[in-house]
Amino acid sequence: MGPVVERPAEPGTSSAAELELLKRRAAERIDEAAERLGALSRAIWSAPELAYEEHRAHGELTRFFECEPPAASWAVQPHFGLPTAFRAEWAPPESAAGPRALQVAFLCEYDALPALGHACGHNLIAEVGVAAALGLRAALESIAAPPPVKVIVLGTPAEEDGGGKIDLIEAGAFENLDVVFMAHPSQENAAYLPDVAEHDVTVKYFGKASHAAAYPWEGVNALDAAVLAYNNLSVLRQQMKPTWRVHGIIKNGGVKPNIIPSYSELVYYFRAPSMKELQVLTKKAEDCFRAAALATGCRVDIESEAHDYYNVIPNKTLCSAYMENGKKLGMEFISDDAVLNGPSGSTDFGNVSFVVPGIHPYFYIGTDALNHTEQYTEAAGSQAAQLHTLRTAKALAMTALDVIFKPALLEGIRKEFKCKLQEEQLLNTAA
Secondary structure, eight states: OOOOBOOOSSTTOOOHHHHHHHHHHHHHHHHHTHHHHHHHHHHHHHSOOOTTOOHHHHHHHHHHHHTSTTTTOSEEEESOSSTTOEEEEEOOGGGTTSSOOEEEEEEEOOOOBTTTBSTTOHHHHHHHHHHHHHHHHHHHHTBSSOOSEEEEEEEOOOTTTTOHHHHHHHTTTTTTOOEEEOOEEESSBBSOOOOOEEEEEEEEEEOBOOBTTTOGGGOBOHHHHHHHHHHHHHHHGGGSOTTOEEEEEEEEOOSOTTBOOSEEEEEEEEEESSHHHHHHHHHHHHHHHHHHHHHHTOEEEEEEOSOOBOOOOOOHHHHHHHHHHHHHTTOOBOOHHHHHHSOOOOOTHHHHTTTSOEEOOEEEOSOOOOTTSHHHHHHHTSTHHHHHHHHHHHHHHHHHHHHHHOHHHHHHHHHHHHHHHHHHHHHHHOO
């Protein structure tokens, strides 16, 4: 434990010099744990697991907190709301009898991609969340009279497929949280990127099999329906907004060339900047699917995934604090223009951003390789990524300290969250 910092008389405040000492202690603790944190990340990376199946990663993460000295100092709840989710919590003993604790949460992801493994670096997301929590705790432990704060780590499975955070929202895991933090690997440092809303569908066409040479007129070709649907959507692209995205595959197109395919299946993702625009795009796409069924005489079933991913609501107040801390650590951030014109994906953190203020920055890991490639898988498991990963964790921990000890900052974060949420609700309900 570092030197004890005497707190000022007024709770929730600290002088600039005292706060800098706390931030330094947080960074020191992350450096002290660097070897263990790297080993944790590599253990997750070396045994990639798909959505909702992250049993080994769940075990590695929960054991890490259960073994974190002093013994049993983190209250760990394995299988928290989901079989592969968890919650780890720590609070200063001295603050137990005080007012309601400010609840600060760090989110971990740890699911991988089919065939590619950790090509999106979720092992590093888990490492960042754990490291930031360790740093924040160490800083708070160095205070003689800590404020009423709970440091929480939530393990959130199934970001790549299914939306584990949405399951956890529905299970009440995000109730009473004040601010949430996580960070995602990328090709650059950005406090925010415009992650968009997403709706996924599986489209099934049912036709009639027949001998393709002897009796083709007796068949109803489900593959024709799939091909027509694919082409219908390709034509629709001419009238799509530049910010809309439609991408899909034909997953099943028949079994043998001399049998008229009686079944075909497509999987499509639709993305748009807002939930309202996503609904418009989805309606246009579903008309394309139904038109293909009508043209071929097939029956069509359009099955939506259980969860839609919402667009991420940015909190510029929190982003500014994060960038200020990151710059002190040597991080260089892309420009505002690059943010607006940069790549965007989708994440179930978007749904979280509708229920609690938070931040989902992106961080450089030492490579120009693109996410969801074999090259990025290799980079996510490299030693070179560790410097950038731990630096990002330090920036998150330092920003959490700002939230705790700068009441005006927390008030600004909450005010912006409420205003942005109202704007989103008005946008999505407008005629």
